[in-house]
Amino acid sequence: MATSTSAILGLIFLGLANASVFLMFKLWGYPFDKETRTSEAPLALMRLHRFLGYAYAMLYVFMMWHMVPRLWNYQVELPPRTVAHLMLGITIGVLILVKIAILRFFRHFEESMPYIGVTLLLCTYLLIGLSVPFTFREIALRTQAGAFSDEGIARTRQLIENAGLPPEAPLNQLASKRKLREGQRVLQRKCVVCHDLRTILAKPRTPTDWVRLVNRMAIKPMIGEPIYKEEEWAVSAYLIAITPDIQTSVRQQRQEQVRADEAKAAAEIATATMETEAATDTRVDTYDGAAAKALFEDKCSQCHPLTDVEDYPPRSEEETTEMMTRMIENGLYLEEEEIELITRYINDNYLEQ
Numbered sequence: 520m521a522t523s524t525s526a527i528l529g530l531i532f533l534g535l536a537n538a539s540v541f542l543m544f545k546l547w548g549y550p551f552d553k554e555t556r557t558s559e560a561p562l563a564l565m566r567l568h569r570f571l572g573y574a575y576a577m578l579y580v581f582m583m584w585h586m587v588p589r590l591w592n593y594q595v596e597l598p599p600r601t602v603a604h605l606m607l608g609i610t611i612g613v614l615i616l617v618k619i620a621i622l623r624f625f626r627h628f629e630e631s632m633p634y635i636g637v638t639l640l641l642c643t644y645l646l647i648g649l650s651v652p653f654t655f656r657e658i659a660l661r662t663q664a665g666a667f668s669d670e671g672i673a674r675t676r677q678l679i680e681n682a683g684l685p686p687e688a689p690l691n692q693l694a695s696k697r698k699l700r701e702g703q704r705v706l707q708r709k710c711v712v713c714h715d716l717r718t719i720l721a722k723p724r725t726p727t728d729w730v731r732l733v734n735r736m737a738i739k740p741m742i743g744e745p746i747y748k749e750e751e752w753a754v755s756a757y758l759i760a761i762t763p764d765i766q767t768s769v770r771q772q773r774q775e776q777v778r779a780d781e782a783k784a785a786a787e788i789a790t791a792t793m794e795t796e797a798a799t800d801t802r803v804d805t806y807d808g809a810a811a812k813a814l815f816e817d818k819c820s821q822c823h824p825l826t827d828v829e830d831y832p833p834r835s836e837e838e839t840t841e842m843m844t845r846m847i848e849n850g851l852y853l854e855e856e857e858i859e860l861i862t863r864y865i866n867d868n869y870l871e872q
Contacts, residue, residue, distance in 0.1 A: 536643040539571040607646040682726035693756040702757025811864035832869040
């Protein structure tokens, strides 16, 4: 099931829960004969409430029928948000069974139904709140980043040329509205089989990293429909296209963390070397401003617009170092010489006077 379809069903599920609970409040306001266990509430409202309850239960079963098999394909260790989502789903199922059992076999517990109904509503809000927002976030990223605009397509075309795609990949076709939409559909239908959208969209990556990551996921064995080569290229292009507005996440894979730590150490060494050479006046100045500008524009434009540096320039050399360290931690890989070159270029051209 596509994530957009799942989100729509989730909102319908939440709407049914709200309608059922608030209608229950109204029905419980009518006189009730405890001996005959009958209410003076209008029959039409009682039938409507029963219909809403059955619709809620059937939609729950339908969604679980599609969602539970995904667990067999999930990561070895489920992320905390997915565990919470799973526990809430199980809780809702148990409460539905308890509610049906009371209505069918244990009517003497009927006075507890309002509490069960309210608990179901709260669990439904939490369940939907853990999943639906990230579907709309993916849509917002696509819209805000302008992935399908002429400018966005031109930018994507430029980035995928050096993203490490194989020679047979049709680069011009991948950077088109049709292929980007195809990549979005692959993301929503196939990538979410093993990952939720939050895991996918939580961390910005360079174009090369996206290509490597998608390839690594595509070749993994899984139950269900595989990701074919053409789909792999399309979803890589789509992720590259929406990268500018993806926010940073503290969740990082071990290999990426090691690489970030090494690059961070390189940044600190480069900064210390520059300070030492400046203090002892032993540095041979081989700085090439044009090369530094080209490197800055090439590397820094991979994850965000260059205007970000112009709009929010560093106020000191220490802030420049902190900014470079933050970019490296977010996935930007640089050699020690490149770190020193970009750092000096920013200090010379963007540092607030």
